[in-house]
Amino acid sequence: MSDSLRQRAQALGLTLPTPSQPIANYINHVISQNHLYVSGQIPLVEGKPAYVGRLGESVSDEEGTQAAELAALGLLGQLSNALGDDLSRLVRTVRLGVFIASSGDFKQQSVVANGASNLLVNALGEKGRHVRTAVGVSSLPAGVAVEVDAIFELRP
Numbered sequence: 001m002s003d004s005l006r007q008r009a010q011a012l013g014l015t016l017p018t019p020s021q022p023i024a025n026y027i028n029h030v031i032s033q034n035h036l037y038v039s040g041q042i043p044l045v046e047g048k049p050a051y052v053g054r055l056g057e058s059v060s061d062e063e064g065t066q067a068a069e070l071a072a073l074g075l076l077g078q079l080s081n082a083l084g085d086d087l088s089r090l091v092r093t094v095r096l097g098v099f100i101a102s103s104g105d106f107k108q109q110s111v112v113a114n115g116a117s118n119l120l121v122n123a124l125g126e127k128g129r130h131v132r133t134a135v136g137v138s139s140l141p142a143g144v145a146v147e148v149d150a151i152f153e154l155r156p
Helices: 005-011 061-082 109-128
Strands: 029-032 035-041 090-101 131-137 146-154
Touching: 005 061, 005 109, 029 061, 035 061, 035 090, 061 090, 061 109, 061 146, 090 109, 109 131, 109 146
Parallel strands: 090 131
Antiparallel strands: 029 035, 035 146, 090 146
């Protein structure tokens, strides 16, 4: 397998987006010792928020899963950028956080979060396996349905 995340994504028929820039007082990522922390990523299409709404109301489970996958693609874009596209520097994905804007009675957060989890494992192989939190929230930035963040372990 290639050590280029961009090439791996292309092999899956995906194109990594150019990393989005923060819209507030924070940065895209921080490397602290052997860990890379990536800020929350929302689903974007051509730089604009996609999949706006809440699960259990205006967004279907399928659309939510697609939103999670698209947000995770942004996460991979940030990872590639932080590593200079050199996956040999990545030891593993430690944790994935998936936040799902949903109605009070929506209970399928884990199903929606699989969109992000599956993309990470498909793109990164064993290095993409992770622990995960899937949380329902009342709203997210720009009104999107899903936001993801992650912690990665890097080689010293």
